[in-house]
Amino acid sequence: SQRFNALSADARWQRVWDERRTFAANDSSPKPKSYVLEMFPYPSGRIHMGHVRNYTMGDVLARFRRMNGMEVLHPMGWDAFGMPAENAAMEKGVHPGGWTRDNIATMKAQLKRLGFALDWTREFATCDPEYYGHEQAIFLRFLAAGLVYRRESAVNWDPVDMTVLANEQVIDGRGWRSGALVEKRKLNQWFLKITDFAEDLLSGLADLKDWPEKVRLMQENWIGKSQGLTFRFALTDAAGTGEGVVEVYTTRPDTIFGASFVAVAADHPLAQSVAAGDPAAQAFIEECRRGGTTAAELETQEKKGFDTGYKAAHPFDPTIQLPVYIANFVLMDYGVGAVFGVPAHDQRDFEFATKYKLPIRRVVSEGTKDSPEFHEAEAYTGPGTLVNSHFLDGMDIEDAKREVILRAEAGGWGEGTTVYRLRDWGISRQRYWGTPIPIIHCADCGAVPVPLDQLPVKLPEDVSFAVPGNPLDRHPTWKHVACPSCGKDAVRETDTLDTFADSSWYFIRFASQPDDKPFDKAVAEQWLPVGQYIGGVEHAILHLLYARFWTRALQHVGMIDLAEPFAGLFTQGMVTHETYKSSDGRWLSPGEIEDGIEVSTGQPVTVGRVEKMSKSKKNTVDPEPIVDQYGADAVRWFMLSDSPPERDLEWSENGIEGAWRFIQRLWRLVASEGGGSAADGGEDIGLRKTAHRTVKGVADAIEGLQFNKAVALIYTLANAIEKAAPSQDRSDALATLLRIVAPMVPHLAEEAWAAQGGEGLIADVAWPTVDPALLVDDEVTVAVQVNGKLRDTILLPKGTPREIAEAQALASEKVARLLEGKPPRKVIVVPDRLVNIVA
Numbered sequence: 001s002q003r004f005n006a007l008s009a010d011a012r013w014q015r016v017w018d019e020r021r022t023f024a025a026n027d028s029s030p031k032p033k034s035y036v037l038e039m040f041p042y043p044s045g046r047i048h049m050g051h052v053r054n055y056t057m058g059d060v061l062a063r064f065r066r067m068n069g070m071e072v073l074h075p076m077g078w079d080a081f082g083m084p085a086e087n088a089a090m091e092k093g094v095h096p097g098g099w100t101r102d103n104i105a106t107m108k109a110q111l112k113r114l115g116f117a118l119d120w121t122r123e124f125a126t127c128d129p130e131y132y133g134h135e136q137a138i139f140l141r142f143l144a145a146g147l148v149y150r151r152e153s154a155v156n157w158d159p160v161d162m163t164v165l166a167n168e169q170v171i172d173g174r175g176w177r178s179g180a181l182v183e184k185r186k187l188n189q190w191f192l193k194i195t196d197f198a199e200d201l202l203s204g205l206a207d208l209k210d211w212p213e214k215v216r217l218m219q220e221n222w223i224g225k226s227q228g229l230t231f232r233f234a235l236t237d238a239a240g241t242g243e244g245v246v247e248v249y250t251t252r253p254d255t256i257f258g259a260s261f262v263a264v265a266a267d268h269p270l271a272q273s274v275a276a277g278d279p280a281a282q283a284f285i286e287e288c289r290r291g292g293t294t295a296a297e298l299e300t301q302e303k304k305g306f307d308t309g310y311k312a313a314h315p316f317d318p319t320i321q322l323p324v325y326i327a328n329f330v331l332m333d334y335g336v337g338a339v340f341g342v343p344a345h346d347q348r349d350f351e352f353a354t355k356y357k358l359p360i361r362r363v364v365s366e367g368t369k370d371s372p373e374f375h376e377a378e379a380y381t382g383p384g385t386l387v388n389s390h391f392l393d394g395m396d397i398e399d400a401k402r403e404v405i406l407r408a409e410a411g412g413w414g415e416g417t418t419v420y421r422l423r424d425w426g427i428s429r430q431r432y433w434g435t436p437i438p439i440i441h442c443a444d445c446g447a448v449p450v451p452l453d454q455l456p457v458k459l460p461e462d463v464s465f466a467v468p469g470n471p472l473d474r475h476p477t478w479k480h481v482a483c484p485s486c487g488k489d490a491v492r493e494t495d496t497l498d499t500f501a502d503s504s505w506y507f508i509r510f511a512s513q514p515d516d517k518p519f520d521k522a523v524a525e526q527w528l529p530v531g532q533y534i535g536g537v538e539h540a541i542l543h544l545l546y547a548r549f550w551t552r553a554l555q556h557v558g559m560i561d562l563a564e565p566f567a568g569l570f571t572q573g574m575v576t577h578e579t580y581k582s583s584d585g586r587w588l589s590p591g592e593i594e595d596g597i598e599v600s601t602g603q604p605v606t607v608g609r610v611e612k613m614s615k616s617k618k619n620t621v622d623p624e625p626i627v628d629q630y631g632a633d634a635v636r637w638f639m640l641s642d643s644p645p646e647r648d649l650e651w652s653e654n655g656i657e658g659a660w661r662f663i664q665r666l667w668r669l670v671a672s673e674g675g676g677s678a679a680d681g682g683e684d685i686g687l688r689k690t691a692h693r694t695v696k697g698v699a700d701a702i703e704g705l706q707f708n709k710a711v712a713l714i715y716t717l718a719n720a721i722e723k724a725a726p727s728q729d730r731s732d733a734l735a736t737l738l739r740i741v742a743p744m745v746p747h748l749a750e751e752a753w754a755a756q757g758g759e760g761l762i763a764d765v766a767w768p769t770v771d772p773a774l775l776v777d778d779e780v781t782v783a784v785q786v787n788g789k790l791r792d793t794i795l796l797p798k799g800t801p802r803e804i805a806e807a808q809a810l811a812s813e814k815v816a817r818l819l820e821g822k823p824p825r826k827v828i829v830v831p832d833r834l835v836n837i838v839a
């Protein structure tokens, strides 16, 4: 027919792929293996445009690699634990599990409507006990290997809701529901020793050549390696008696003569001991604890301190006695929780010194030793020469650092050290909807692992969310069990694992999912690492770092021989859309507007900026009705065509209509001729070349994930075919066109393939082969110079004789203008390269 009926074609081919299990990956296939993975979705309710874009990109690559003879693993599942399910439980009175399952069903149907080449036989949700039970087994392996420990650590406590809050639930220091001022509480919590792998995770980044540079940089900064000096100051207390030492960490030992104070964190033992005898110090420490704890918060809040009365002796000149403060900008868990302050060369110290009228000694000069230049209003942190620093004077910063470290080590009062900003991974969550931590607490035996044959520790179904807090903790029976070791009454751990644990190994479980263990080593290693991983840049740090760590930890305990889980990474841009605002500044959805007027108020509406689609800005577009209206292929085509995949893509009605029109045009084109049947007419070498070049170009573009380039090439070929007269070459070009669009618009391709009597499915057909001879350029660009200056370029057939090249160059309008009608004095021709005209 002349019209492509997307709705019937979509349904037909989706059913065929399903029934034939076309995209189920075969572990024992002799073909080369390729693992293409998009970050699995959180089952929040419905598929959004961001998912559509993400999964379309991965799908094109997966289908392309299949056509190129590879055995492709392209799986899908659900990152199903997490807070939104518990929030729904609280708001709507539904069970988090039921809510999650319903969402999965809806979203799976929506994904199927897009015709993705997914291996649904490997689908799982992380909330399946079959999955999280294996995660518990891995946790216990890590525990046995010394990679897990428990210690006290602070949580955000909502005193009204009586519950622990995640950082995202604390808004301006208050609980998101109760509005109560959030307190810090110390709880015993579980940690994974990611810091054991800090150096490894850092150095491994260098091998990730197929990762975006910016993501590697973000990881590098997060790991935050620094080299410095740890050393000790001798202390004297307020009464003037010598008493102990305080250890500090610095990355700028060169600035030691610029020190004007020492500062310790509020949780530092010295602060604690001062507070024991001084209520004012105690009050200050409590004030610090109420403040933020993140590095960013510490950076921005006002720098405050409490003078302990202690003095610290300068290591190179004990006559210099520095005051010792408790300060709110010193973190307990970085370095050693204490610093020396150099106001002239550290902005935090500068602000602190200004407030407390401490000396500002400048020791690094931007100018030379003899004519130093100083900054008055801020700290100077740039390069320079040491001044006012005794034996360091005249050195550059690096030499001075080395010198101070050398002297500290020789004197036995300090050591050169490497410090990482990376903290151990706190994995305890005081929530229901997560993987139960498989530990039993016994009064006699301590924390006892749940025996492996008792896994999975399943979540109880009968829980209530009517009151805040952790339902596992107040469940009447679930946590009361016998100690596996001594048999006495004991209680289960009621914390569940951070959901980042679930997403740290799902890609391995996709590759191999036996019942009796997390995965089979040999099978998993056949597929891994993931060849191409695709997802949002919002996961650039945590998810990717945790997954890299978890994989190394699995390697450490001998479960897999692999360090890096993702060989290639691509982070796609967002889908954006216009926004609308009412006359009084409320966001409006298009449905609330008619002819530029807000329907409910009759007031004019302003068109706002193009922004990332989000519910709060009311500018989301639900993919489902769009797919129903235009068909899956048009939506896929639009997602690929409009902008480079790493950039944002603006959704527009015009765009999707354009895509739909092209689908129809493509259909007319391939349906107009029964594939390769019409062989009248002669040859069309030009079209043949265009076709071969397009195949090569599209292949390169898809492998390079430059889908918009692939689309542009396909447009060009389609145009050329439309213009060409009937010939065998034209028929061949049409057959080629159909194959190369198949990964992008698979329903149309299958429909046309079947209509032309093609054998089997086009999904299984080989990608067209390219004749390299047809790729060779037979035209060259020749530079035209006048008196040695480039004035023009001309396109000439390769091997054009000198006299013709000369004539063509002289025919250039630009050259003619410069010659002003006079004949040239001399013309030099370098064949296929250059024509130089001497005027």
Ligand code: ANZ
Pocket: 226, 249, 250, 251, 252, 253, 255, 265, 329, 330, 331, 332, 333, 334, 335, 336, 337, 338, 339, 340, 341, 342, 344, 345, 346
């Ligand atoms: C003296 C000094 C002089 C410093 C100077 C900086 C500039 P990075 O490079 O980010 O690792 N510091 C050390 N431990 C700290 C803690 N627990 N809380 C807050 N600040 C701490 O930062 C290292 C620098 O941060 C260290 O070097 C120390 O201040 C501070 F001109 O020591 B510096």
Ligand code: ZN
Pocket: 442, 443, 444, 445, 446, 483, 484, 485, 486, 487, 488, 490
């Ligand atoms: Zn016991």
